[in-house]
Amino acid sequence: MRFARDLLLSGLVSLAVFPSAASAQDLADGAVEAALPKLEAYAEGLVENGEVPGMAVAVVHKDRIVYLWGFGVREEGKDAPVDPDTVFQVASLSKAVSATVVAALVSEGRVSWDSRIADIDPEFQLSEAYPSAQLTVTDLFSHRSGLPGDAGNELEGLGYPRDEVLRRLRLVAPASSFRSAYSYSNFGLTEGAVAAARAADLGWEAAGERKLFGPLGMTATSYRHDDFVAHENRATLHVRQNGKWQALSVREPDAQAPAGGISSTAGDLAEWMRLVLSGGDFDGDRLIDEAAMDAMHVPLMTRGTHPVNGSSSFYGRGWNVEYGRRGIVWGHAGAFSNGARSVASLMPEYDLGIVVLANAFPTGAPEAVAATFYDLVFDGAPQSDWLAPWNALYASMFGPEVEAAKETYGTPPADPSPALAAAAYVGTYANDYLGDAVVAEEGEGLVLKLGPDGAKQFPLVHFDRDLFLYKPLDEMPDFPVAAVFRIGPDGKAQTLTLEDLDDLGMGTLDRKAP
Missing domain, CATH: 2.40.128.600 (Lipocalin)
Incomplete structure (x- = not known):
């Protein structure tokens, strides 16, 4: 068994003050401890079976990091192992972390969740006057601005910097009327974060460092891609080609850093989970106002029934909020189509959370690890093969599109018309x-x-x-x-x-x- 430094130094750890939104309940004596060896065996098996090249897992319970370890390799075909200090790109898991940064800014009183973007970043515009005037930080963090989900993504892919991507969003027609529908928008949330930091006279990257990463000792965590590549101990992105995991490309997400640009370790993110589960306390100190933290997890937009676990799913401010058979789950997942996967899943009623980072796409391994862990804690044994449905869900994101393109363009016409000069x-x-x-x-x-x-x-x-x-x-x-x-x-x-x-x-x- 591998345990984190917090467990080994348990005499130095302060107890959490639980948030009023979800008072902690007791689990069966020893349930978490008994689940950890089985969790480790399950994660090892996924790597050995080729489900991912590498993965890191951390578990937090009652304000302690009770498990932290790495599995597999940083890059397929090389020997360097994933360990607790391996840095991963976490993709959209960044949104929940960024919401916590904004909660810290709200706690200081320089901005509120309901601050209007027109007041704190007047240069930003949507395509219509009324939403532009009334748009708030909350609207952008809950994906209800009306922006189409993909708006700006293609501009980032072409290499445009953040300011230019955000400026051009005013050219995009809305996908829905203002505040009427949920549409997951990377650059909408990015604007909400950047505007909130601007209200505090900070750039976004500096806000993350000063308000969250520094106070929590998250020394390996950054919103800058250059910081990620500066780490020798970093995980490479992988996609499956010809039946094998291959490292084919890099992803530089600086333009959408608040929405998808964090690089971090499982250990650093475990510290962040401790803060979230304690409602803003950290090692006995009040770092973020409890009300600002609680606001992240208020369900604002419905996402329907979860396709895998059947939970009722909502989106708050940068967080998924689900109501399932075991109670409330706060979480977020992340994925880069060119090779990253992550998930954080927190059960505030039990002061329990798990984060799983992987260096491959498509794979449902992170969600399978988290779901299996909760089965082990609550039931003593897995209640389902969670990997199969999660793998199917992620494969469906791009598989049909690729197959359709192959069918349409994979074979040249038998008698093509020649091109012009x-x-x-x-x-x-x-x-x-x-x-x-x-x-x-x-x-x-x-x-x-x-x-x-x-x-x-x-x-x-x-x-x-x-x-x-x-x-x-x-x-x-x-x-x-x-x-x-x-x-x-x-x-x-x-x-x-x-x-x-x-x-x-x-x-x-x-x-x-x-």
């Missing part, structure tokens, strides 16, 4: 949202250049007449998407539509005059 397509195309797209002739083919200064470059492969294919995702090398030119009366392309950037109806760019 390269000069018909070469040129610069643009719209206000995506910016410039340059089509250039290089060697014997065409290249598409996107993003600031054309930094993202993709060879165009002819498919049929004025339709070309390119592969924008390094982690999905067999996933083709279409670039479609519309030819004008002069025999030259007048518009270019990029299929993978058209989810918001903004993927068509007009040729710019020379």
